[in-house]
Amino acid sequence: MECSDYNLTRHVERENLNLNPLQRAGMLTPEARRALYEFGDGYSVCDYCEGRLDQVNKPSINGFLDDLAKFIDADIVRTTHGARESKYIVINKICEPGDTIVVDGNAHYTSHLAAERARVNIIEVPDSGDSKHEITMDKYRETLENAIDDVGEIKLALLTHVDGDYGNVTDAKKFGKICKDLGVVSLLNSAYGMGRMPIKTNKWDLDFVVGSGHKSMAASGPIGVLAIKDEHAEDMLKRSPRHEKKEVELLGCTSRGTPIATLMASLPKVVERVNKWDEEVKLSRDFVDKLTEIDGIEQVGVRPTNHDLVRFDTPVLHEIGKNHSRKGFYLYEELKNRNIVGIKRGQTEWFKCSTYGMSKNQRDYIADSFKEIVEKYK
Amino acid sequence: MECSDYNLTRHVERENLNLNPLQRAGMLTPEARRALYEFGDGYSVCDYCEGRLDQVNKPSINGFLDDLAKFIDADIVRTTHGARESKYIVINKICEPGDTIVVDGNAHYTSHLAAERARVNIIEVPDSGDSKHEITMDKYRETLENAIDDVGEIKLALLTHVDGDYGNVTDAKKFGKICKDLGVVSLLNSAYGMGRMPIKTNKWDLDFVVGSGHKSMAASGPIGVLAIKDEHAEDMLKRSPRHEKKEVELLGCTSRGTPIATLMASLPKVVERVNKWDEEVKLSRDFVDKLTEIDGIEQVGVRPTNHDLVRFDTPVLHEIGKNHSRKGFYLYEELKNRNIVGIKRGQTEWFKCSTYGMSKNQRDYIADSFKEIVEKYK
Numbered sequence: 001m002e003c004s005d006y007n008l009t010r011h012v013e014r015e016n017l018n019l020n021p022l023q024r025a026g027m028l029t030p031e032a033r034r035a036l037y038e039f040g041d042g043y044s045v046c047d048y049c050e051g052r053l054d055q056v057n058k059p060s061i062n063g064f065l066d067d068l069a070k071f072i073d074a075d076i077v078r079t080t081h082g083a084r085e086s087k088y089i090v091i092n093k094i095c096e097p098g099d100t101i102v103v104d105g106n107a108h109y110t111s112h113l114a115a116e117r118a119r120v121n122i123i124e125v126p127d128s129g130d131s132k133h134e135i136t137m138d139k140y141r142e143t144l145e146n147a148i149d150d151v152g153e154i155k156l157a158l159l160t161h162v163d164g165d166y167g168n169v170t171d172a173k174k175f176g177k178i179c180k181d182l183g184v185v186s187l188l189n190s191a192y193g194m195g196r197m198p199i200k201t202n203k204w205d206l207d208f209v210v211g212s213g214h215k216s217m218a219a220s221g222p223i224g225v226l227a228i229k230d231e232h233a234e235d236m237l238k239r240s241p242r243h244e245k246k247e248v249e250l251l252g253c254t255s256r257g258t259p260i261a262t263l264m265a266s267l268p269k270v271v272e273r274v275n276k277w278d279e280e281v282k283l284s285r286d287f288v289d290k291l292t293e294i295d296g297i298e299q300v301g302v303r304p305t306n307h308d309l310v311r312f313d314t315p316v317l318h319e320i321g322k323n324h325s326r327k328g329f330y331l332y333e334e335l336k337n338r339n340i341v342g343i344k345r346g347q348t349e350w351f352k353c354s355t356y357g358m359s360k361n362q363r364d365y366i367a368d369s370f371k372e373i374v375e376k377y378k
Numbered sequence: 379m380e381c382s383d384y385n386l387t388r389h390v391e392r393e394n395l396n397l398n399p400l401q402r403a404g405m406l407t408p409e410a411r412r413a414l415y416e417f418g419d420g421y422s423v424c425d426y427c428e429g430r431l432d433q434v435n436k437p438s439i440n441g442f443l444d445d446l447a448k449f450i451d452a453d454i455v456r457t458t459h460g461a462r463e464s465k466y467i468v469i470n471k472i473c474e475p476g477d478t479i480v481v482d483g484n485a486h487y488t489s490h491l492a493a494e495r496a497r498v499n500i501i502e503v504p505d506s507g508d509s510k511h512e513i514t515m516d517k518y519r520e521t522l523e524n525a526i527d528d529v530g531e532i533k534l535a536l537l538t539h540v541d542g543d544y545g546n547v548t549d550a551k552k553f554g555k556i557c558k559d560l561g562v563v564s565l566l567n568s569a570y571g572m573g574r575m576p577i578k579t580n581k582w583d584l585d586f587v588v589g590s591g592h593k594s595m596a597a598s599g600p601i602g603v604l605a606i607k608d609e610h611a612e613d614m615l616k617r618s619p620r621h622e623k624k625e626v627e628l629l630g631c632t633s634r635g636t637p638i639a640t641l642m643a644s645l646p647k648v649v650e651r652v653n654k655w656d657e658e659v660k661l662s663r664d665f666v667d668k669l670t671e672i673d674g675i676e677q678v679g680v681r682p683t684n685h686d687l688v689r690f691d692t693p694v695l696h697e698i699g700k701n702h703s704r705k706g707f708y709l710y711e712e713l714k715n716r717n718i719v720g721i722k723r724g725q726t727e728w729f730k731c732s733t734y735g736m737s738k739n740q741r742d743y744i745a746d747s748f749k750e751i752v753e754k755y756k
Contacts, residue, residue: 003445003646006438008409008639010416013425026420031386036418036636038388040411042404042592042599047391060384067381081459081600084629109621113629116618214420214635221420221635222459240494243487251462251491257592257599258414258636261386268381 012341017362019342021164021309021354025196025216029269032218032262039261046256051245053253054078064264071271072194072209074201074227078237078247079213079255079263083191084110086210086226087158089249090187092118093236094156101156102144102184104135104170106163111189123147123154132302133166135159137174144182157184162192165352166301167309169193176205185232191215192309194225195270196356197277201227208232213259218266223259273357280356283363284308287355290367294374300350308356317348320377331373338369390719395740397720399542399687399732403574403594407647410596410640417639424634429623431631432456442642449649450572450587452579452605456615456625457591457633457641461569462488464588464604465536467627468565470496471614472534479534480522480562482513482548484541489567501525501532510680511544513537515552522560535562540570543730544679545687547571554583563610569593570687572603573648574734575655579605586610591637596644601637651735658734661741662686665733668745672752678728686734695726698755709751716747 097119128134179186194211214221246252296316475497506512557564572589592599624630674694699706
């Protein structure tokens with residue numbers, strides 16, 4: 001048979017300033033690029049495996065997992081195939097079909113899917129209902145208490161640490177305390193947090209924290225992190241009665257190739273950048289300030305932002321498209337001409353973007369480019 | 379914090395003749411190495427996603443999945459995180475906790491773990507009980523019929539297409555017919571087959587076939603294939619009521635980075651090599667013949683072999699170790715001196731190996747090296 005051409009190039013996204021929030025903090029470090037070369041072949045981390053991925057010592061996966069646990073202040077960590085897979089592992093193991101869990105109203109779709117797959121019902125914590133779309137811990141506590149009253153037992157509560165729509169950062173520490181007070185197991189989805197900002201699993205009294213290597217930890221996808229409090233380890237990491245080295249919920253081994261090799265290679269740099277999170281937030285706020293100087297561009301979500309992922313309402317850009325010969329496509333094209341990509345073709349009414357990791361000059365250049373485009377067509 | 383050194387190099391395995399059967403057919407093609415470079419960054423295949431991974435058209439994941447389906451004669455295919463994950467998806471969806479499935483006695487440990495995780499019991503089809511360790515279809519039918527009599531309903535039967543201990547190739551076509559006759563859903567684990575040898579999902583009347591990209595399809599791990607017969611598609615690929623584009627059992631999207639990019643890049647070469655499977659088997663048999671010319675080395679499993687993965691009993695090598703100053707380590711060291719790796723340090727009583735994809739000269743060189751080593755110490 002003849003295979004078609006799959007168009008396996010990506011120079012546009014590699015060579016331009018990419019604003020896609022999904023992709024900014026998953027870009028590889030030079031160290032990870034080297035690991036990609038070394039560990040590109042299939043089962044490449046398994047040369048010296050004695051039956052347990054987490055105990056492989058060449059490359060030092062065991063040493064890496066120890067460092068990773070320390071980095072996020074966790075008792076035990078495992079890698080999985082992604083934050084969503086980590087969430088499914090927890091929900092599926094902690095709950096029975098028919099159980100109900102509590103989830104914040106800004107949860108990622110994969111939190112819903114993980115619950116649906118485990119056949120578990122969801123009660124939602126509503127957001128503030130205004131343009132901030134904030135999830136407050138008062139509302140979380142109230143919803144969780146009501147859920148316990150109504151349903152009886154709530155086995156698990158999930159909080160989205162940083163949501164993917166507005167980049168709102170929730171109060172994970174208060175969440176941990178609320179869950180502990182109410183005797184509910186807590187799960188923090190930190191796919192947009194871990195690898196960008198500091199995570200304190202134990203200090204925040206959390207039972208489980210999940211992260212995403214490809215979203216926020218400079219790793220090749222797909223790879224996730226699952227942090228587990230000691231008291232859940234026996235249950236969550238139970239071994240197979242038949243294959244005594246193998247952890248059942250992980251199907252033996254999980255991430256076993258370039259994803260883990262690149263995550264390992266990037267960790268030192270990721271530790272470094274997390275230490276500079278405050279600087280990153282400041283640069284992000286400056287960018288927002290500059291962009292919202294334009295009449296008809298407003299930030300949506302909590303202000304000032306506490307994250308690099310930011311959402312904007314952009315009526316001025318939408319108006320321009322109505323009279324432009326290229327309709328809504330003009331924005332994508334004008335940006336691309338200026339080497340800026342990552343906002344979908346045709347989208348003008350609103351967009352979310354991230355300038356994570358860019359220099360101040362690059363961010364200024366992007367804000368100025370928007371100003372230029374608005375000026376040009378005003 | 380200070381990270382330790384994870385020793386992220388792999389030149390020994392990359393630069394020598396590697397006999398590890400887990401790794402031979404997962405080595406990247408030059409095309410896949412290029413894709414690794416292009417798609418190394420996290421979420422790299424998601425630039426033009428409209429919500430469904432399988433429908434992304436730049437790179438052409440949709441075109442690739444069509445080609446892959448054609449290649450293995452399947453109605454529908456999806457990629458997963460590995461053969462084990464594919465098996466879990468099928469078992470977990472087809473069965474309820476407490477159900478019983480039938481599995482061949484040479485099944486990979488991950489088949490057991492997938493069943494354990496889905497809380498499903500296993501009835502095993504015994505092998506031939508001699509040094510061939512053969513799984514015959516007569517015995518499979520008998521066991522399955524007895525299981526139906528004893529348990530009532532058997533919802534699923536799993537056959538290992540090529541087992542990882544002996545490289546025995548089972549009769550997948552007869553298995554498909556038996557299951558169809560008895561009204562049992564069939565699942566073929568072809569982790570050591572798909573990508574090496576021809577797979578005819580529909581012609582063999584199979585409901586599900588799983589494969590492994592990193593084990594047998596020249597892809598970076600972890601990535602698996604799941605082939606689905608049309609009649610199961612609605613159930614298996616059911617969409618979320620809340621997120622209508624997202625398939626629940628796949629948690630929305632599965633393989634989303636270098637693993638799928640490398641699998642796509644390698645497919646044309648994989649199609650080519652599968653067409654030459656007969657040649658590969660001939661070269662493997664020649665290698666076995668040459669190696670078993672040595673007194674005290676015997677092939678275990680079905681003879682002549684029908685696969686590149688072969689297991690040997692090697693009492694002569696074990697005897698040498700008893701008197702060698704380096705004990706059992708001599709073999710690893712003698713081989714490594716000859717640029718041959720992939721047999722575990724200290725292992726001398728038996729080993730399994732693969733010469734998949736090597737030239738005749740390379741295979742002869744390896745067999746001659748074993749001869750030399752035996753001669754040296756006899």
